[in-house]
Amino acid sequence: MPTPMRRMSFLPFCGPFLAVLAVLYFGLKTFFGLGAPSFGDESGHILGGLAIVRGDILYRDYIDAHGPLIFALSWLVGLVTDFRHAYLMRLIPVVCTMASAVAVFLSPALKKPSVRCLATAAWLVAMGVQWTIQAFNMDSYWTIGGDLLAGAITLLVLPVLLGEEVGCWQARCGGACIALLPLTAYSFGPTAVLLGLVVIAVRRPAYWNGILQVLLGAGAALALSGLWMTVYGDLGGMIAYHFVANQFYYAPYIDVGLGTLFLSLVPSFRPDTTIQSLAVICFVIGSLLVLATSRHRLAALLLIGGVLMMQVRGAFGFQDGTFIMGALTLCVLMMMRVLQSYGRAAHCIALVFCALYVIGVRHAVSSPHGMTRQQLRQAGFHPIRENRDVGFVKAIQTHSRPDERILVIPYNPDVYIYAGRLSMKKYHEYLPWEADYAHHPWGGYERDLCHDLPQDLPPVIYFDDYHVWGRWAPADFMPCVLKVLAQDYQRDPVEKSVYIRRDRVDPAALKDAGPISSSQNRN
Secondary structure, eight states: OOOOOOOOOOHHHHHHHHHHHHHHHHHHHHHHHTTSOOOHHHHHHHHHHHHHHTTOOBTTTBOOSSOHHHHHHHHHHHTSOOGGGGGGGGHHHHHHHHHHHHHHHTOTTOOOHHHHHHHHHHHHHHHHHTTTTTTTTSSSHHHHHHHHHHHHIIIIIHHHHTTOOOOHHHHHHHHHHHHHHHHHOGGGHHHHHHHHHHHHHOOOTTHHHHHHHHHHHHHHHHHHHHHHHHHHBOHHHHIIIIIIIIIIIIGGGSOOSHHHHHHHTSOOOSTTTHHHHHHHHHHHHHHHHHHHHOSOHHHHHHHHHHHHHTTTTOOSSGGGHHHHHHHHHHHHHHHHHHHTTOHHHHHHHHHHHHHHHHHHHTTOOOTTTOOOHHHHHHHOOOOSOOOTTSHHHHHHHHSSOTTSOBEEESSOTHHHHHHTOOBOTTOSOOOHHHHHHHHSOBTTBOOOHHHHGGGSOOSEEEEOOOOBTTTBOHHHHOHHHHHHHHHHEEEOSSSTTEEEEGGGSOGGGGTTOOOOOTTGGGO
16 A cells, blocks of 8 residues: 655744744844934944044043943944944944844753744844834944843843753853843843842752853953953943942932832833833733743742843833843743744744734834834934034034044034044033032042133034933033133034134134123024
8 A cells, every 4th residue: 555645844944934034134124223323322332432442541531421341342343443434333232132142042941943943033023123113223231231131041040940951151151141231231230130149049950060150151251351441441430430420420310210110011002112011011921931930939030020120210212122132032932932842833922923023113113213113214324424524524624633532512422423533531421410420529530521621622612502301401510611612612603513712713713703602502
C-alpha cells in the first residue's frame, strides 16, 4: 500500500519569517528616525560628545544635568563624526536597541527557536512603530536606559525568577546592564538595586558561582566607566551637577511623587497618552504572568517594583521611555514564555500583539513635538547637522571663528550644531534651577553665569527671550545677563536673537545702537 503523504506544516517557518519582516520594518523606521526633527536634550548630548572629543572634560568644561553614559557613547561616535554629520549620533540608540532585540532572542526564559523568533518580532515591531513617536530614535538617556533594563530582564533577572539556567556570559552581561543603569541616570539607581536583590534573593544550585559571574560583569562595566571618567570626566562634578543639582534644585520644579505616578498608570487613550497607556497594559499583563508562573513571589514583586520605579516621575512624554521599554520587555517575554508549548496560539498572540500596537500608535502624537505621524512625514527628512543656510547661523559664523566658543541662552543646543560652534566652557545653557544652584554651590563646584560671563565674554551670544516652560522669564532668574548684553554687545539688526560683542562690530554700526532691554527681545 502506498504510504500516505504527510501534510507539510509551515508553522516552524512562520516565526523566523515574522522575525525577518520585523527586522526590515524596524530598519525602515530607524532610517526615517535619522532625519526626524531634533530635540534640545538630544542636541545637548551630541554637543557634549563633540566637545569632549575636542578636549573638554565632562562636568568641568562641559556641564550637563544628565548621566555620564550617554556622553561616553556620544564621545565614541564623535571620534568619527563632526557638526556636519551630527545625525550619525542617532546610530547609538539603533545599535543599542538591536542589541536588546538580540538579548530577547537569546533569553534563557525561552526554549524553542520559533518562540524566540516570535518574541523578537513582537518586541521589534512594537519598538519600531513608536520609534519616532516616542523619541526612541534620539541620542538620549531614556532609550539607553530602556535597552539596559531590557538586557538585564531578558538575560538575567527573569530567567533567574523562572528557574532557568543562566550561562556565564548571560550573567555577566546582565550584571553589566544593572551596573550601568545608575550611570545612565542616577534616578535609575533604585531599579538597579531592586534587580540586584532579585538575583540575590533567588537561591539555586551553583548560587555563589552565579553571583560571582554577575559581579564580574558589573565590576568590568564599572571599571571601564571609571577609567573613562578618569580621563574624560570629573567625578566630583558629576556628583555636583548630575546628582545634587538635580535632586535638590531641579526636582522642586517638576512633579515627582506617588500621586503623579498613580495618575500616569490610569489608561487614557488621548493622542498624547496613547503610548503610555499601551505601556501600562503591557506592564499589568507582564506583572500578572510573572506572579502566576514564578515560585518566588517576593522576588517577582521586586522585579515589578524595579520596572515601576522607572516611572516615578509620572511622565507621559518622552521621559517615560525607559518604563515603556521595561514594560514591553516584561510583557513580550512572559507571553511567549507561557505560550511556548502552544505553537498556533503563540503565533496568533504575536500577530495580534503587533497589530494592536500598530493600530494603537496610529492615533498617538509625538511626545517631544506634539505632532502626528502625518505631520512628522510632512516635516520631511531633516538630519541634525551644521546648516549654513539658516539666517542666524550666517550671523554667528560671520562674527566668530570656528575655533571660538559662543553662548546660547536660556536653552537651545541646536544652535551650536547648526552653527558648528562649541559652547562657552561650563555653559551651554542657563535655566532657573541652575541659577538657584549658583547661589548654593556644592563642594566648591561653582557655576554662576553672573560671575563667569563678564570675565570671559564670547564673541557671539544667541539670546532668545522666552519664558521657560511658559513661567520664568530670563529677567526673573538672570537679570545680570541682560545687563552684560546691554553694556558689551550689539544686537544684530536682522537676526534679533544674535548679539555680537562690540569689538567685533563695525564702529559705524554702533552709532545708532540703543539700549538692550528684555522687551526688545520679544520683537
